[in-house]
Amino acid sequence: MRRALTSASTPITLSPGTPGARFGLVGLKDLIGRVSGAWKSRRPELLSSTERVLAALGEASEARSGGKISLITLDQTASELAAQFDNEFGGFGSAPKFPTPHHLTFLLRQARRKNDKKALAMVEKTLQTMRRGGIFDHLGFGFHRYSTDRRWLVPHFEKMLYDQTLLADWNGLMIAALARAAQAFARPDYAEAAAATALYIRDKMTIKGRLHHRSAEGEVTIPAFLDDHAFLIWGLVELYQATFEAGHLSWASTLSEDLIRGFWDENNGGFFFTSPDLHKDLPSRRKELYDGALPSGNSVMTSNLLRLGRLLGRPEFEARAGRLIDAFSGKITQYPAAYTQFLCRLDFALGPSREVVIVGRTGAPDTLAMFDVLSKKFLPHAVVLFGPAEEREPEIAKLAPFTAAMSSLGDRATAYVCSNYRCERPTTEPDELRSLLI
Secondary structure (H helix, E strand, O other): OEEEEOOOOOEEEEOOOOOOOEOOEOOHHHHHHHHHHHHHHOHHHHHOOHHHHHHHHHHHHOOOOOOOOOHHHHHHHHHHHHHHEOOOOOOEOOOOEOOOHHHHHHHHHHHHHHOOHHHHHHHHHHHHHHHHOOOEOOOOOOEOOOEOOOOOOOEOOOOOHHHOOEEHHHHHHHHHHHHHHHHHHOOHHHHHHHHHHHHHHHHHOEEOOEEEEEEEOOEEEEEOOHHHHHHHHHHHHHHHHHHOOHHHHHHHHHHHHHHHHHHEOOOOOOEOOOOOOOOOOOOOOOOOOOOOOOOOHHHHHHHHHHHHHHHHOOHHHHHHHHHHHHHOHHHHHHOHHHHHHHHHHHHHHHOOOEEEEEEEOOOOHHHHHHHHHHHOOOOOOEEEEEEEOOOOOOHHHHHOHHHOOOOOEOOEOEEEEEEOOEEOOOEOOHHHHHHHOO
């Protein structure tokens, strides 16, 4: 079945295609001719399909609440992934194989929550086989988009258009990846590259306070979509965790508020992909959740709202994340393995989660020793804040007022480990901090 748009941007349904000149497929030139002919000879019939198409589009993207999501859902998802797992070559399913990192991050969280050695083994097998295979660029490093075979040997070499243009959403993902790598490998140059990209987007791709989707050859066009906001906010949160520069959190909070105002569905919950004020003349507004080769904007925003809520002490962000989870619960419970990025955030929401605040002098050895403890532990349920003791009124205290009363003890770097803002006794000893995080 083929569909097209009229000059008035209304969708119409065309009849099923007939065999063409190449492998039973219709070429573009033939298709254009057939559309033109159908429009001239059967216009009333085609226009009558508009309401049916719009109804189908609306139903396909509608949130469905009603399912009960719990720890059992996480266990069910792990079982579904285990059933799809390729025990010989790693990954899930057969060819073509995509890396699908949110499957792996979900399994890492499941391994930690349940001490699930099988979940950890699936991650290790997949990453090791990918690293040895042709999907990994052994000369230029990095990974190709996907493998055309089951064994990760033959990569797909195509260069996508988004590799040549600067897009806000893809660069948001890059910022997040660089910032996480900076933390894991103690590479401040990665954080610097991430910060430089964020600065470019803020200075060059934000016009009159509005984020834009695309920049090419000095031209900035297209108001930002859900994914542009969501992925950039994710990058900014990770960048704060890598640098503790409070400005990143401030911008992430502002972008989240912009997104809520323009994209939130007040009736049913969840974010639309477009804004009615910014993306006009569209026949339908879709709402996506499926985590495919890329995570969905709604999955990422669930994470962003939960983490910003904890970092900034903003319960309204967490409440909206709860509405997001409720809005899509019906879809998720039908086949949870299709929503592993979303379920990573459910894992965070179900807790127990922690807020860790380090107060100390910037760059001092005792402060760095505290951060060293944090960087060597996998802490998927924690957010970390830093209060520079040398500043009388640090910016982070204004953004996250619950940190204002926290101070260093005896002029030594001090760690506060809290859960729902109820804190354990502060410690100045890295070993004690390590024990509090078990």
